[in-house]
Amino acid sequence: MSDERHVKDHIEIAIDRARDRVSERIDALDQKLRDDLDVKRIAGEHGPQLIAAGAAFGFLLGFGIPKVLLRSAQIGVPLWLAMRVVKKRREAQDSFVQPDVPLM
Secondary structure (H helix, E strand, O other): HHHHHHHHHHHHHHHHHHHHHHHHHHHHHHHHHHHHHOOHHHHHHOOOHHHHHHHHHHHHHOOHHHHHHHHHHHHHHHHHHHHHHHHHHHHHHHHHOOOOOOOO
């Protein structure tokens, strides 16, 4: 019985050590994620860029540039689709091999 008790004690000690290592790794990972994903710090570091991007977006919305982009998309997308259809039909015709028929 003492051998079984001895083995059981060693297993319990190994389990406790493994739990300690896992909890240390989890704490380290938690701290790394909190440091890397700190939104306030990131916003503070990139403040001028965020302000410039917001101003550019507001400028575009205020002066109606999206209307020009919308109109170009309304015209450009159908043209692009038509070109794709024509190209696929030409490729289909080119890939169709007609048998050699002698001319009379």
